């Protein structure tokens with residue numbers, strides 16, 4: 001075999017190896033059909049300017065979650081300052097902040113979720129994203145016990161809206177990692 005053909009063969013082999021390891025791409029429409037809120041999911045994933053493969057999209061939703069958590073912590077701190085005259089409301093916001101900042105809370109969870117993605121541990125990412133709505137519910141209900149008598153604090157601030165966005169983004173992360181795990 002001439003060395004020319006050998007190089008071509010080697011090149012074809014390389015292309016084959018690279019493409020078989022290529023990141024998996026799934027259409028946004030197909031991903032978001034699995035969401036309880038397809039329009040939110042579609043807008044979110046289409047706002048990504050990075051890679052279109054599942055791992056890149058997962059990285060993007062983690063980035064958005066972390067940015068949203070940071071914004072929300074800033075908001076909660078300002079709500080705590082503003083409600084100093086109203087002990088009940090003030091307590092509610094302080095409890096919310098607690099569930100964000102406590103060891104193993106929302107911020108910690110997203111940090112370990114990022115580390116899981118870095119390691120290619122999609123199951124870990126799945127577990128992390130799955131825990132996020134619980135922290136948001138803890139914040140809304142002011143307690144983490146499964147008490148059927150608990151009702152949401154009558155929060156008239158923009159906070160419930162922020163929490164809702166975080167929950168919706170977490171759902172998209174779950175869908176993406178389920179697709180990665182289903183490989």
Ligand SMILES: *[C@@H]1O[C@H](CO)[C@@H](O)[C@H](O)[C@H]1NC(C)=O
Pocket residue numbers: 064065067068069071072161162165
């Ligand atoms: C969440 O993050 C996205 C992307 O950074 C941003 O567009 C959106 O305004 C944020 N929402 C909240 C509630 O922080």
